Amino acid sequence: MLKRSSLLLLLAMLLDMTGYAQQTYLFVGSYNDAKEKDGIYVYSMDMQSGQLQPACTFAGMLNPSYLILSHDGQYIYACSETRTAGMGTVSSYAFDSKQQKIRFLSKQGSGGDNPVYLAIDKTGHWLVNGNYTGSSMAIHPLLADGGISPSVTVFYIKDSSITDRQKSAHIHSTVFSPDYKYVFATDLGADKIRRYRFDATADQALREDSFIRATPGSGPRHFTFHPNGQFAYCIEEMAGAISIYRYQDGRLDSLQRILTHDDRPRSYYNSADIHISPDGLFLYASNRGEENNIAIYRIQPDGRLTFVAYQSTLGDHPRNFLIDPTGQFLIVANQISGDVIVFRRNKQTGLLTYTGVRVQMTGPSSLQIKTYTN
Known part of the structure; x- marks a missing residue:
């Protein structure tokens, strides 16, 4: 039986033979x-090597x-942190994957000063x-x-x-249930962790x-569900910890709480982002400040975590990262050092290897990835 990577390569070859081509793009907010x-x-991202080539920008x-x-x-949605009272906005843009162009569409007030997270429902409405x-x-x-459109409800x-x-x-993420x-x-x-019915x-x-x-004092920040929909994971910024929950029909039941840092004394903890590999076998969490690393965990069948390793992000302040949908690459946005770095994932061990791919820009803080068929 062909491995998934071989099947993906075969599909790409068939698409090329029929006159269609695939192109993967990495989007960076800052x-x-x-x-x-x-x-x-x-x-544009080469899904064999991880190389990144500039496609377009928007000012x-x-x-x-x-x-x-x-x-x-087709569309990009962005938060705009104005850091001015009552002036936060959300905006939308059209992205032309063939022409590699971004076009501004609309902007609305966010209902607060500094919007930091966005989510779209499955209908796209x-x-x-x-x-x-x-x-x-x-x-x-x-x-x-x-x-x-203007907001229909703002919850203060x-x-x-x-x-x-x-x-x-301080609302820091808004995540739809599976x-x-x-x-x-x-x-x-x-x-x-607040729950709203949708x-x-x-x-x-x-x-x-x-x-x-x-x-108390933990500071819940980002939140994600396991691909099987049975478990949820919350990274706590101020405590440097991950809380694990069993999930069913809107209910979260505590399973485990595990630290994202080692035993060395720290003046403070500054954990940031959290993601699970597409196969559901590994969880990754970023730590900023004195650590600047990715903590790697293996996910057990019961949803609990066991520590695997720490991986330096080779930069300062890994505010955001992502794992591409194929599970081949983990990409990090180091906000303060101003770089985006591509690592290759070992799908068996969960460990990361630096590909040598690094691109520079001011204050990268958010990443998204999408493959288009043109």
Whole structure:
């Protein structure tokens, strides 16, 4: 039986023979600190070597720090962190994969100061954004032409927890459940994972439901589900830990809590992003600050984690990373050192090897990847 990699190569050859070609693009959002500077970067990616070649950029938007793509890849949606009270925005762009061009489409207020996360429902009709500053979350209808409509609901949250950073709520991610019946919003400021019920057919679509409490002072940041839909994982920025939950029908039941750092004393912890390999066998978590590494874990059949290794990100402040859909590469955005670095994944061991591919830009902070057939 052919391995998956061989099947993918065979498919690519057949597409080429029939006159179709595939091209993979890497999209990078950034903190450009001035809207006159490039803020969104697109690179074509060679899926054999991991090489990145510039395709296009977009200027004209301040700090498009978090990006997602529409399901078909025709549109880019971005948060804009203005760091000005009441001025946070979400915006949309058309991406032409053949011409390698980005075109601005629309912009709407995010309902807060600094939107930091976006999610789209499976119908492609709704966009949810979380605002770190402003303590809020908003939901917007999406138009067929890629435009964003004004929010129909903004949830303003008044809450807090035990540290100086937690005097108000701070929504840091908004993630749909595998069945798209719920949105889970991690609240770094209140040490809670908030649950909202979602109905794509309703006028308001989203309504408040319940929450679970995280460890006091832990600062829940990013949240992800296992590909099998049975487990959920939350990385805690301030505690440098991952909390693991069994998931069923909107319910999260605690399974394990494991540190993302070694035993050496640290002045603070600054964990950031979390992703699972497409085969569901490994979990990866990034640590910034004094560590600047990726912590690698093997996922056991019961959802619990066992530590494998740490991998340096070869840069400073790995705010965001991704694993490509084939599982071949892990790509890191090091915000402070200003570089995006490509690692090759060993699918058997989970370990990473630097490919030698590194591209430079100002403040890379978000990554997305998509393969197009032209």
